[in-house]
Amino acid sequence: MSDPLLPELLRLAQEAALRAGELLRDGRPADLAVAATKSSPIDVVTEMDIAAEKLITDVISDHRPQDGFLGEEGASSEGSSGLRWIIDPLDGTVNYLYGLPTWSVSIAAEQDGERIVGVVAVPMRGETFHAVRGGGAWATGAWEGERRLAVRPAPPLDQALVSTGFNYVAEVKAHQAEVARQLIPLLRDIRRGGSAAVDLCDVAAGRLDGYYERGLNAWDVAAGDLIAREAGALTGGRPGERPSRDLTVAGTPGVFEPLQRLLEDFGAWHD
């Protein structure tokens, strides 16, 4: 980590993610309700998504007022420093709404378009993941110090455990279900965790062999993609491309390419 800016950005992202995680964990109203819907009636936002994004942008702007923001709940500014924060204040809103534990706070810093810092806090696991470009990927847990992350050795594809997610729009979801139907017999099994950022960190931590999803936004993957790559995972989109809304694929080397090829064969990004 030779650039002196990087530790400062990492500390700031960690502070903001931990404070937002505490707010979400401790401040969740017992009668939490849906505040609004977005792309479809099941694409929900709660008051806590909005409160967490405000807390994160306030913490970061206090220290670095010149930086820009891109946040799922509307944070959007260019800034003048060349540095932009990409924020998913609550990744896994549906799990959070139901009281399921798999949700996270995802914060990445991007400099001149390149992701340089990523932090994903998973409060109900007491676990926080982080990576700085070129510095490896790390996790800290409630009962342990910093642990360096590494992907699993690749199994044959038919023994790979692969996670995915489904879009909020019914037609896209129906197509995703069809792709998953074709994929399941060719893998050990499929998981649907409910937080793209956690899925990517679980690939980094060697808890999954791979992950793929269609329809994700930059805030879903910005931090998790860096963490997965710094742990030795390969990530991409359609063959030869970077992750995009069309497709995000991550995997331990040896699983990534055959998985990406199968997704191409099954037309994972077509309607």
Ligand code: IPD
């Ligand atoms: C969602 C989660 C989910 C994924 C969806 C995302 P949100 O984000 O990451 O796992 O399947 O595609 O939109 O809306 O809970 O922040």
Ligand code: CA
């Ligand atoms: Ca959302």
Ligand code: CA
């Ligand atoms: Ca998300």
Ligand code: CA
């Ligand atoms: Ca979100």
